Amino acid sequence: MTEIILQIEDLHASVDGTEILRGIDLTVRRGEVHAIMGPNGSGKSTLCNVLAGRDGYTVTGGAVRYDGQDLLALAPEERARAGVFLAFQYPVEIPGVGNTYFLRSALNAVRKQRGQEPLDAMDFLTLVKAKMKLVDLDPKFLNRAVNEGFSGGEKKRNEILQMAILEPRLAILDETDSGLDIDALRVVADGVNGLRNEEHAVVAITHYQRLLNYLVPDFVHVLAKGRIVRSGDKALAAELERSGYVDIEGAAA
């Protein structure tokens, strides 16, 4: 059996006093791609935000171990440096902060943690241009402020670009496919597939089965009312596509 990278046990979390996650169990091993599907309000984004460490989400029970350590005890930046990457559902626009500077700061923060020397401007540019080709993003975006004035699709490509540069050991995609046309969807899937090997793991959270045509998951889980109510292989996604979430939500109630 390959090594476990993420172990979620009976995770409970609330937002503003309302319990959203009501006992999540999930085990992710190296090299695996997991898809978590579920209707609106099932707790998908809450799970992502709890794993990334965003303020305003209170863990009320359970545990999350990442690579053998207590993930919940780490600050967001420590999680990122340890190799956890969240692709945001709504990437934030940061006027005045250049994309190049941002990407290089992020990469060098991660490299420092890995005991690697920081990349200088020239080496970084060579790397980032190669990665941009991969996600089909024009190099002109390097000269712009982070996500400022980017279209929805460009923002998502920028997320995948960051993922490709940082090479996280665990990538969590929070509905990265939402609002994307078919070309952008393929770029996202290619980016994830590019990361796919025995070292890395991916948890892709999605509302639709569409992404999973390009990103063939090893496991599919269905989240409803804060719990994983069914798990299976990719056939489960196809089944959900036919029957919808109605039956599942009924079962979780």
Next chain:
Amino acid sequence: MSAGADHLADARRLDSAVPGYVRDLRQRGAQQFAALGLPTPKLEDWKYTNLARLAQQSFALAPTGVPAAAQQLAATAKLGTGIELVFVNGHLAADLSTLGELPAGAVATSLADAMIRYTEVVAPTLGALAAPDVDGPLALNAAYAADGAFVFVPDGVALETPIHCLFISAANGQATMAHPRTLIVAGAGSRAVVIEQHVGSGTYWTNAVTEIALGAGASVTHHKVQRESAQAFHLAAVIATQAADSHLSSHAMSLGATLARTDLVTRLDAPGAACSFDGLYLAGETQHVDHHTTIDHRRPRGTSRELYKGILAGRATGVFNGKVFVRPDAQQTDAQQMNQNLLLSDDAQIDTKPQLEIFADDVRCSHGATIGQLDEDAIFYLRARGIDPADARRLLINAFANELVQRVDTEPLRRQLETVLAERLPALVGEQP
């Protein structure tokens, strides 16, 4: 007058060997100041800036000479480009200045020199724009009119290099004052960049007045960089008049002093005149910084763009008052004004008042003001990519300020400002609870 400090005492001891028009200006100033005194918060324009701390102290004119501290400040604050006039305690220090070649007819010299040598230009202009009748500090500056900078650019002449006027206050342990006066006269179709920078050490009071006259089609860029010592009081007025199709680009950076108040006024006195007013102010601890700007559209087809940004931390207080007048004759005016403020602590405070008064009907005008904290979503986004929270905050604050720094075209000044901000911002971030 309050607290007994006689601010006019030293004015009676000024060198009287000056032309009659200068003596007249001093006399008018002294009379007006005797009537007006230093402003108090009872005056609408001084409601949020209380000069009581200044009024209680007595300040004296510094003895002549260049203390060692002034030499050190000159060495670090000079830009190493173009012509640099260095003033110590209000008077030109020739040894510290760098003079260079100017195009024929152009002049950059001390006002004391110009009062005598360029009477035909100085006499009709000095005190004409900044009339000493309306405001106590203006009157007091006139009462002490003695020296400062003079820049004259003849019709059609473009100055290729900037003129840096560096005002240094440094005295040996004594509370001193300086009332420097700068006069910039730009002829028709001329171009000039003038940097007016204020630095110093110890406790002192700068009360500066700058007058700028732009001829038809002239283009003047005026940088005012206030980097006074942490104990200094800084009062300043910059007052301009613009002829047809002239362009004034004003950049006001207020970074130092315990109390700083700057009034910037331009009158678009002829058709087609344009101005841009940029401002950036930083204050922490118990600093107080106040900008009052007035853009007065008096004739048709004028354009104005104003962007002032403030960063306030600790228990600092800030004031922005931006008046834009569009007079009945100023049809087809296009005016935009914006004031944005970043408050980095619960105790920092800003009073902002954009004030648009329109008396013409065919105009395009907009104004606005924002007050906010750092964007928590942006901080989380940066942290989620491995960036330290302190670095994330500094990055965002720097980005906020950088918009105005990058608009400074003179590269050595831009680099100097970047360096100063890089030193100053960590302290402001550190002041967060």
